Each structure stands twice: as C-alpha cells, then as structure tokens.
Amino acid sequence: MVKKIVFSFLFACLxxxxxxxxxxVEMADVMRSNGKIYVVVAVCLTILLGLFAYMFxxxxxxxxxxxxxxx
Amino acid sequence: xxxxxxxxxxxxxxxxxxALRKHWWKIxxxxxxxxxxxxxxxxxxxxxxxxxxxxxxxxxxxxxWMGMMVLFITSVIYSIRYLxxxxxxxxxxxxxxxxxxxxxxxxxxxxxxxxxxxxxVTDQHQSLANILKEPKLIGAAIALLIYGxxxxxxxxxxxxxxxxxxxxxxxxxxxxxxxxxxxxxxxLVGSLHPGSPGSDSGNPALNFxxxxxxxxxxxxxxxxxxxxxxVWISTLRIxxxxxxxxxxxxx
Numbered sequence: 001m002v003k004k005i006v007f008s009f010l011f012a013c014l015x016x017x018x019x020x021x022x023x024x025v026e027m028a029d030v031m032r033s034n035g036k037i038y039v040v041v042a043v044c045l046t047i048l049l050g051l052f053a054y055m056f057x058x059x060x061x062x063x064x065x066x067x068x069x070x071x
Numbered sequence: 072x073x074x075x076x077x078x079x080x081x082x083x084x085x086x087x088x089x090a091l092r093k094h095w096w097k098i099x100x101x102x103x104x105x106x107x108x109x110x111x112x113x114x115x116x117x118x119x120x121x122x123x124x125x126x127x128x129x130x131x132x133x134x135x136w137m138g139m140m141v142l143f144i145t146s147v148i149y150s151i152r153y154l155x156x157x158x159x160x161x162x163x164x165x166x167x168x169x170x171x172x173x174x175x176x177x178x179x180x181x182x183x184x185x186x187x188x189x190x191x192v193t194d195q196h197q198s199l200a201n202i203l204k205e206p207k208l209i210g211a212a213i214a215l216l217i218y219g220x221x222x223x224x225x226x227x228x229x230x231x232x233x234x235x236x237x238x239x240x241x242x243x244x245x246x247x248x249x250x251x252x253x254x255x256x257x258x259l260v261g262s263l264h265p266g267s268p269g270s271d272s273g274n275p276a277l278n279f280x281x282x283x284x285x286x287x288x289x290x291x292x293x294x295x296x297x298x299x300x301x302v303w304i305s306t307l308r309i310x311x312x313x314x315x316x317x318x319x320x321x322x
Contacts, residue, residue, distance in 0.1 A: 025118035037112055044108045052101045055303060059097070062310050 097303055103296030110289045117283045121190055128186050130289050134297040135179030141298045142172030147246040150239040162235035167308040171301050173218045180211055191263050207264040210252040217245045
C-alpha cells in the first residue's frame with residue numbers, strides 16, 4: 001500500500017517535470033532584439049534630463065533670491 | 072569652506088544651511104538616475120514567473136518607499152531637535168521633509184497599485200476582495216493618512232509657535248506609527264506582497280536576503296539617486312520658506 005502511494009506520488013512528480021521544463025518565463029525579448037527598448041530609454045532619459053534641468057533652474061532662482069539684498 | 076561675499080544681511084540666517092547649496096550631490100543624483108534608467112531598462116534581470124519584465128519596477132517603485140523612509144527619518148530628527156531647542160528653523164525643516172516624504176509615499180502607493188494590478192490580480196486569479204484585504208496596502212494607506220493628518224493639523228494653527236510645537240509632537244507619533252503599519256504588521260500576517268510570510272506568489276526576489284545580485288547592481292544606486300532627488304526637492308522648499316519667514320527667524 002505504502003509502496004503504491006510512494007510510487008504513484010513519484011509518478012505524479014514525473015508528470016510535472018516536462019511541464020516545468022516547458023514553462024519558460026516570457027520576457028520582452030523581442031523588444032530587446034529589435035532595439036525598440038532604446039526608444040523607451042531615450043524617452044525616459046529626456047524626461048529625466050528635462051526634470052533635472054528644471055530643478056537646477058529653480059535652485060539657481062532661489063539662490064539668487066537669497067543673495068538679493070532686500071528687506 | 073566657501074566664502075559668502077553677497078550674503079551681508081542674511082549671513083546668520085543661511086550660514087547653517089550652506090550644505091544645502093552645494094552642488095556635488097545634486098549632480099550625483101542626476102548621474103545615478105541616468106544610470107538607473109539606462110541600466111534599469113537594458114541590463115539583464117532574472118527571469119521570474121508572474122513578474123516577468125515588471126521586476127524592473129524594483130528600481131522605481133521600491134525606491135519611492137526607501138526615499139520616503141529617509142525623508143521621514145530626517146523629518147522626525149528635526150522635530151525632536153525642535154522640541155529640544157524651540158528653534159523655528161527646525162520646524163521648517165521637519166515639515167518640508169515630511170511633505171516631500173509623503174509625496175514620495177503617494178508615488179510609491181500609486182506605482183504599487185499599477186504593478187499589483189498586473190501581477191496580483193490577473194496572473195494569480197486574485198479577486199479584488201483579496202487585494203483589498205492586503206495588509207501591506209492597508210498599512211501603507213494608514214501610514215500615509217496619518218501623515219496627511221499632520222498637514223491638516225499644521226494648517227489648523229494660526230500661531231506659529233503653537234503649530235510648530237504640536238506638530239513636532241504629532242510628527243513623532245506619526246513616525247512611530249509608520250513602523251507597525253508598513254514594516255511590522257505586513258510581515259506578521261500573510262500577504263501577496265513579496266517579502267511577507269505566506270507570499271506564495273512564486274517569485275523569489277525582493278526577499279532582501281536572496282535578492283539577485285543583478286538586481287542589486289542597479290537597485291542600490293537607484294535608491295540613493297531617488298533619495299537624493301527627494302532631499303533636493305525638500306531643500307528647495309526649505310530654502311524658500313526660510314527666505315519667506317526671514318523676519319520671524321531674525322526676530
């Protein structure tokens with residue numbers, strides 16, 4: 001009886017092996033192979049650089065106000 | 072040390088905050104975030120079930136929470152300093168760090184909802200009811216609402232000393248509540264969020280003990296970069312308020 005259970009369990013495990021081997025994790029490999037991912041990087045970098053340029057601009061503006069001799 | 076030629080009148084006021092106007096860490100933040108975007112999109116990541124390519128959100132979503140923590144810690148330190156010396160300057164620091172921290176928290180929450188919508192709901196056949204029961208989501212919402220009440224409390228005072236004093240005490244309470252609500256309780260009860268017990272979500276990442284080294288390579292610089300950006304935004308707000316309230320600070 002125990003033997004039967006163990007073997008059927010092992011058999012059941014065997015049945016999982018091909019399923020696990022087949023399960024490939026899908027990634028955006030096509031996007032990488034045709035280079036479209038660089039478009040995404042370019043867009044994000046543009047936004048980032050724009051934001052930082054704006055930050056530096058505000059920073060300079062506040063520095064100017066601080067230096068300004070007014071009461 | 073830099074000299075301050077043009078600061079005749081405000082020298083005592085701005086002397087202490089001179090570090091805020093140094094530039095190297097702002098440029099460091101820019102460089103780290105450029106690296107985050109290039110490395111975050113182009114470098115190899117582990118192939119994980121369910122998460123697939125969305126694991127790259129680690130460089131953005133998680134960094135918001137890390138940045139928020141740093142800003143809240145800074146905020147509570149300034150609140151304690153205020154309660155020790157009752158210097159109004161410390162209150163300006165504390166409130167603005169808390170404001171930007173809350174902003175980062177909201178961004179983290181929003182990005183989390185988008186991410187969860189595509190990895191928790193669809194792929195695992197989770198219903199909305201399961202999502203709403205999420206201790207991590209409820210905890211984060213409670214923490215953000217407590218900080219929201221901090222600003223309501225601040226706005227309800229007209230007397231600046233009273234406002235500073237009461238909100239400094241409240242800030243310590245809010246900070247103390249942050250830990251059970253977002254760090255402890257989600258780790259005690261089962262949750263779909265990675266890193267909690269019973270998160271049988273099938274992805275091994277984000278448990279910081281065995282997070283993939285490929286992820287670390289971008290994740291740590293990303294955390295520093297986003298945090299520095301948050302500190303920068305805070306310092307701009309602080310400098311503005313220090314200028315706005317210069318008469319109070321002098322008097």
